[in-house]
Amino acid sequence: MASENSACKVVLASAIARNLLREVSESLERLQRSPLLIGFLANDDPAARKYAEWTQRTCKENQPGSNYSVDDPSGVIYRLAEVDREELENRLVEANNDRAIDGIIVYYPIFNNRQDQYLQQIPDITKDVEGLSHKYIFKLYHNERYLDQSQTQKCILPCTPLAIVKILDYLGTYNNILPFGNRLFGRTVTVVNRSETVGRPLAAMLANDGALVYSIDVTGIQQFSRGEGIKKKMHEVIERDNMDLADCLKVSDVVISGVPGEAFALPTAHLKEGAVCVNFSTEKVQLGGRSEVYS
Ligand SMILES: NC(=O)C1=CN([C@@H]2O[C@H](COP(=O)(O)OP(=O)(O)OC[C@H]3O[C@@H](n4cnc5c(N)ncnc54)[C@H](O)[C@@H]3O)[C@@H](O)[C@H]2O)C=CC1
Ligand SMILES: Nc1nc(=O)c2c([nH]1)NC[C@@H]1CN(c3ccc(C(=O)N[C@@H](CCC(=O)O)C(=O)O)cc3)C=[N+]21
DSSP: OOOSOTTOOOOOHHHHHHHHHHHHHHHHHTSSSOOEEEEEEOSOOHHHHHHHHHHHHHHHHTSSSSOOOSSSOOSOEEEEEEOOTTTHHHHHHHHHHOTTOOEEEEOSOSSSSHHHHHHHTOSOTTTBTTOOSHHHHHHHHTTOOBSSTTSOSBOOOOHHHHHHHHHHHHTTOSOTTSOTTOTTTTOEEEEEOOOTTTHHHHHHHHHHTTOEEEEEETTEEEEEEOOGGGOSSSOEEEEOTTOOHHHHHHHOSEEEEOOSSSOOEEOGGGOOTTOEEEEOSSSOOEESOOTTTTO
């Protein structure tokens, strides 16, 4: 977050991503063959098309070495499938049965109604790269990190909440003296957004990691936490009708915003000294502003 205050530091996500991309290419090199990711585009949504282009670009950037070629790819191979939305369900079933396909991504919205939730459940869980299968979502909320008893298969987490976790880990918000799964103990976080794709899973993940989280949306404030001394196995949610955004900011070590549109203003005067601020919205956050902007 930019400021003339010299104690402030702006950190770009690209610097954080560099280390992670190295990890990705190292693990790709250990594979017997390059994984194939198929992206299904079945709408005219410009944001979805952009996201499909970004997926393709990221796959190319993850080629080990610089001599990537379509004929000799080594890394993640990406195939874009532009399909009619009425055909999508059958194409997904085919992709599930096709042993050459390792990962499936579907660009939403398709029908922009509950049929999209139905479609989310079609990709096989072993190919669902976005973690949209109900089993993954259930495990996220229930703080179960593995698919199997012997803990060999980690659950897939939604990418934007996971990216924010990685950012906070890089910045030292995770206390690595504590055991994994409890490393946010003692931290207070405000998340301004409670969408089903980002804000709500993020609040749950941070609370499951031990944080006290204030989750803010247009309807009000909820507290996500594992209770006093993080004694509970998974987070619980309590309505916090008595609090406003300023109350949350004053006690938060971390503030995460993701409000769509350009109008949202973060009342920076209420920020705690040394607070870490992350914005995942496509639009910039206005700085300053009144404390009751969320309502
Ligand atoms: N960087 C990334 O990877 C991603 C970025 N985005 C961006 O993040 C933003 C949000 O995306 P979604 O969560 O999908 O949007 P959404 O529209 O589904 O949800 C918006 C959330 O913000 C809350 N909200 C809206 N105005 C508010 C206000 N004034 N005060 C407090 N809460 C308010 C709503 O109640 C809702 O919980 C968009 O700009 C989107 O483009 C979304 C997904 C990934
Ligand atoms: N199954 C599915 N999953 C999605 O995650 C999904 C989707 N369908 N359909 C389309 C929307 C749109 N979307 C965005 C991703 C990044 C930014 C974003 O903000 N990106 C960065 C830049 C990213 C870059 O340049 O690599 C930015 O604009 O600053 C916004 C929006 C995800 N979507």
